[in-house]
Amino acid sequence: MTANDEPLVSVLLPAYNVEEYLAKCVDSILQQTYQNFEIIIADDCSPDDSGKIADKLASKDARIKVFHHGKNMGLSAARNTGLNHASGDYITFVDSDDWIEPDYVEYLLRIIQGTDSDIAISRNFFTSRSREQVTEDRITTITPEDMLCDLLYNRIHVGVWNRMYKKSLIGNSRFRLDSLTGEGMQFNTQVVPKASKVGMGLRRVYTYNVDNETSATKKPNVRKQAYGAVATMDMIREGLKPRSKRLDDAVEYQYFTTALYALTHLIRAKAVSENRDFYKKLVRYTRSTALKTLSMETSTTQKIKSLLVAVSPTLTVSLAIFWRYGLGRKQRV
Known part of the structure; x- marks a missing residue:
């Protein structure tokens, strides 16, 4: 199979106040074992240098596309901008203060194709403080109802990162702009019910950064x-x-x-x-x-x-x- 025959994967990054982390995040994507991807960075009118850093990164690699918001519109709007400009057959979301393992895209794509599923997900992920890999991987399929119950009972992370979706499954579904928080859960409850089945693995291929002190999860609001x-x-x-x-x-x-x-x-x-x-x-x-x-x-x-x-x-x-x-x-x- 040539690169032209391989499906295109769109990696969507919202960017806001991540000047310290953005280059590392993007570099982890560029180092993927699977190379037929595009990176779409939505700069949500960040007051720091995130937008400039994104433009500089894009000038070095044609697969990186940057879209700047004229005003701060929030995480949901930034992710929607990514969805609106995505050309890929598959969609994956990465938070721009996190980073991914070299086989992240390949692993999730192999799950989604190998199980003929509409969504691929790993039950596990690294954090910036915990780096222990699982000893044995196991790929299974579950029903959409199973995945929704896993989400709602807090057995898997409620967000949209660390998983891959068929673009055709997402269709016109978008993140609701009136969701102040929990936008990932809200998006998943729109999209998951439309799936035929979900492919699930155990291998850790995503790192969630718990050391970003500017993260919205750090301070009570x-x-x-x-x-x-x-x-x-x-x-x-x-x-x-x-x-x-x-x-x-x-x-x-x-x-x-x-x-x-x-x-x-x-x-x-x-x-x-x-x-x-x-x-x-x-x-x-x-x-x-x-x-x-x-x-x-x-x-x-x-x-x-x-x-x-x-x-x-x-x-x-x-x-x-x-x-x-x-x-x-x-x-x-």
Whole structure:
């Protein structure tokens, strides 16, 4: 098979305030064992030098295409820009502060073609602090409902990175601009139900950067991460179709964990008093739903957490915050 016979893969990168990481990310793509790809960088009117760096990289390789937003429009809009300009038969998303292994594209493409699936995904990924590879890979296929349940029960990452989609499956689906957070979950619940089957592997080929202190996941933002997360779950609860009893339970569990996530950000931001009604709503909902989740497809650890939430959502969240950002941080130093 010649390069011209090989399918084109579009690698989509949103770029905003990533001047420190962008070149490394792009270089990891250029070093791929599979070379028939295009890189589409959507510069979301970044105030740093991300846009200039992207242009410089594009001047050195014709496969890199850069599109600049005239104003900051957010992550969803940047990813939509990538989708609107993608020419590939397959689409994969890479966050521009992360990086990928040399066989990332080849591995996911081999899964999607070898299993005749519409989506390929690895269940695992590296982080910038954890580099242990799995000892044995295994390629399987699952149903779209299985993948949605994996997403909604937090068994796999909810985002769009570390996976590959047939462009024909995505079609006209786009990221919703009114999703302040959880845009990956919202996109997947649009696209995954249209798949015939999903190919899944175990090998780690993607590195998620946990050391970017400017990342949106690092700092509490009540409007985006509390109100926005719940609003996104309202969209999913209303819009996910077709549905089954199994998916109804999975959606309810994700709504439950999202409410706890929102509660976490209220408490971390010390914003409970000025958001008292929202806080009370979250506490009432999580406490009343906690015991219902015990009959769902949850792990033993998840069931223990649900039991604690049934006693006190606020105390459960506060202890988790202390462990992760207080005691837990001190232990890692």
